[in-house]
Amino acid sequence: MPQPLSFVHPTPHSPWGTYLAQVDRVVPYLGHLARWVETLKRPKRALIVDIPIEMDDGRIEHFEGYRVQHNMSRGPGKGGVRYHPDVTLEEVMALSAWMSIKNAAVNLPYGGAKGGIRVDPKQLTHKELERMTRRYTSEIGLIIGPQQDIPAPDVNTNPQIMAWMMDTYSMNVGATATGVVTGKPIHLGGSLGRVKATGRGVFVTGREAARRLGLDLDGARVAVQGFGNVGSSAAELFGQAGSKLVAVQDHSGTIFNGDGLDIAALTQHVRQSGGVAGFSGAEVMAAEDFWDVDCDILVPAALEGQITVARALRLKARIVLEGANGPTLPDADDTLAERGVLVVPDVICNAGGVTVSYFEWVQDFSSFFWTEDEINVRLDKIMIGALKRIWDTADRHGITLRTATFAVACERILMAREERGLYP
Ligand code: NAD
Numbered sequence: 001m002p003q004p005l006s007f008v009h010p011t012p013h014s015p016w017g018t019y020l021a022q023v024d025r026v027v028p029y030l031g032h033l034a035r036w037v038e039t040l041k042r043p044k045r046a047l048i049v050d051i052p053i054e055m056d057d058g059r060i061e062h063f064e065g066y067r068v069q070h071n072m073s074r075g076p077g078k079g080g081v082r083y084h085p086d087v088t089l090e091e092v093m094a095l096s097a098w099m100s101i102k103n104a105a106v107n108l109p110y111g112g113a114k115g116g117i118r119v120d121p122k123q124l125t126h127k128e129l130e131r132m133t134r135r136y137t138s139e140i141g142l143i144i145g146p147q148q149d150i151p152a153p154d155v156n157t158n159p160q161i162m163a164w165m166m167d168t169y170s171m172n173v174g175a176t177a178t179g180v181v182t183g184k185p186i187h188l189g190g191s192l193g194r195v196k197a198t199g200r201g202v203f204v205t206g207r208e209a210a211r212r213l214g215l216d217l218d219g220a221r222v223a224v225q226g227f228g229n230v231g232s233s234a235a236e237l238f239g240q241a242g243s244k245l246v247a248v249q250d251h252s253g254t255i256f257n258g259d260g261l262d263i264a265a266l267t268q269h270v271r272q273s274g275g276v277a278g279f280s281g282a283e284v285m286a287a288e289d290f291w292d293v294d295c296d297i298l299v300p301a302a303l304e305g306q307i308t309v310a311r312a313l314r315l316k317a318r319i320v321l322e323g324a325n326g327p328t329l330p331d332a333d334d335t336l337a338e339r340g341v342l343v344v345p346d347v348i349c350n351a352g353g354v355t356v357s358y359f360e361w362v363q364d365f366s367s368f369f370w371t372e373d374e375i376n377v378r379l380d381k382i383m384i385g386a387l388k389r390i391w392d393t394a395d396r397h398g399i400t401l402r403t404a405t406f407a408v409a410c411e412r413i414l415m416a417r418e419e420r421g422l423y424p
Helices: 015-029 033-039 088-104 128-141 159-173 199-215 229-240 261-274 288-290 309-315 330-338 350-367 370-399 401-420
Strands: 044-053 060-071 077-084 112-120 149-153 221-225 245-248 254-255 283-285 296-302 317-320 342-344
Touching: 015 033, 015 088, 015 245, 015 296, 015 330, 033 221, 033 296, 033 342, 033 401, 044 261, 044 317, 060 088, 060 128, 060 149, 077 088, 077 159, 077 401, 088 112, 088 350, 088 401, 112 128, 112 149, 149 159, 199 229, 199 288, 199 317, 199 342, 221 261, 229 245, 229 261, 229 283, 229 296, 245 261, 245 288, 254 288, 283 288, 288 309, 309 330, 317 370, 330 342, 342 401
Parallel strands: 077 112, 077 149, 221 245, 221 296, 296 317, 317 342
Antiparallel strands: 044 060, 060 112, 245 254, 254 283
């Protein structure tokens, strides 16, 4: 029996526990590669860093930061950086592992990594945020780099933060290294289409799922949890396809309009006020009632662990599009499957962001930049092709799309592991 890791204590509902349960489910489909599966149950490398910062008022504050490289059998690490007060090593480990699966599922030449800082960035001034980001980047500079591990934005991080990370790394190595992070501002080697890429991938996989179920997107009712980068971009595209955005929940509140919310006006409101609360074109709803909303498509695009068994029993949606990472607990996944609700899992549904990050990295290396149309055409092609392969696997074995995505991805990762062999 392999020894369990000493530095995390996962439970069935914790992020790492959820991930381990997902890996266990795929073992029967791995054939001879199953003997390598323990590789997936531990991160290759996990770095914990102290980030001391001088605050604007002269106090010294310390923040805890992480960078976890889960698996690098197929290429350099790739995955975002999250700033949130609830970030833990265990959460970052799970997020890094889901990146390994996601990158392999869409066949990008990357392993999986993720980073984070335990901080509420809304409590920091612009200058404090910059100092914290720069110190964090210097500390994890030991293990990141354009050929080693390439961070990107996640919850509460954005192109400005990526610009500071790129600049800090570049100062430390003495050369401008645009390829060290993705999700940068356009004029610093960023890619057109990156900001909306994750939401676009959610929409494209959702459109494919709807087509297979015979659900017309024109007039379909959509509910979205989280109206940040992913949720708002996906909502916009569903709106363009004629769907009605009937409910939105974010950290500030829950709003409903059975005739469809005005997406452009809501986006503007959120940009100005920071949340959906106070939007005039909607009724306010109790947070828990969000899970009872009459809708065809539900897009969880906020945080993990949102769909519990109790909520899964109440959902009206026919399709759940996991924009967020890890929004559905494993037992709730079973409940949804039993109820015939189709779940397009995070590890394929939200892979649009990392796919365009890959395009950004390639463009930075070649110093030749593509048009937004070229980006979107290539993105759609990769997402549709990957989903088809996953769907075929699901049909062949009679398994859910999540287990099928893990099967496709784990086979690719473990095949690479086997072909490379163990060092020394
Ligand atoms: P964001 O910071 O832009 O938005 C997060 C949204 O979640 C905000 O609307 C916020 O109000 C909401 N939220 C926070 N706490 C909440 C709570 N307790 N209840 C309801 N809503 C809450 O982040 P994002 O980039 O849109 O990421 C959202 C999710 O998508 C995360 O799980 C992230 O890991 C995942 N994801 C993001 C990308 C990307 O490219 N940005 C790629 C893949 C996956």
